[in-house]
Amino acid sequence: MSREQTADWIRKISVPTEDRVDLMIIVKEADELIGEVVLNEIDPDNRSANIRIGIRSHEHRGKGYGTEAMTQMLRYGFESLKLHRIHLGVYPFNPRAIHVYEKLGFKRDGVERDALYVDGEFHNLILMSMLEDEINTFAPVHGFPVESKAYLSTIREME
Numbered sequence: 001m002s003r004e005q006t007a008d009w010i011r012k013i014s015v016p017t018e019d020r021v022d023l024m025i026i027v028k029e030a031d032e033l034i035g036e037v038v039l040n041e042i043d044p045d046n047r048s049a050n051i052r053i054g055i056r057s058h059e060h061r062g063k064g065y066g067t068e069a070m071t072q073m074l075r076y077g078f079e080s081l082k083l084h085r086i087h088l089g090v091y092p093f094n095p096r097a098i099h100v101y102e103k104l105g106f107k108r109d110g111v112e113r114d115a116l117y118v119d120g121e122f123h124n125l126i127l128m129s130m131l132e133d134e135i136n137t138f139a140p141v142h143g144f145p146v147e148s149k150a151y152l153s154t155i156r157e158m159e
Helices: 003-013 065-080 095-104 132-138
Strands: 021-027 032-043 048-055 085-090 107-118 121-131 150-153
Touching: 021 065, 032 065, 048 065, 065 085, 065 095, 065 132, 085 095, 085 107, 095 121, 121 132
Parallel strands: 048 085
Antiparallel strands: 021 032, 021 150, 032 048, 085 121, 107 121
8 A cells, every 4th residue: 555545545534434444454563554454334223334454564473463353352342332243255265364264253144156357367355253142152252452553543542
């Protein structure tokens, strides 16, 4: 992401809306912005939301930042927003993400066949979800380390 793209993204997420929560993932020791975790499509009537995460650089992947950020956002969604269901979609060509989601306790709900067309090839989309009473199944095992490596922040907290 260029500096201009980052600035545009930060401006966009700094405007609060009722149907989403955007948080930045920041590495503590370097105070470096490495990605985002988002609850979007928040539906208060059905107590559900979509979750997505993005880690910007390959150098920050595989270090637990994504797992930690997802865990914090899931807890926020279930405990603070009182959601019943949080869902996501992931492509089979992203096995690292699938592993993390399953480790956190997401269950496979189904598949959208040929949902994405890239480089002349169709790819399925795996649909996964977690229900509020399933959060306890991962919390004790996959809880935060005593000293977490990253933190989540809104743009207002950064100012």
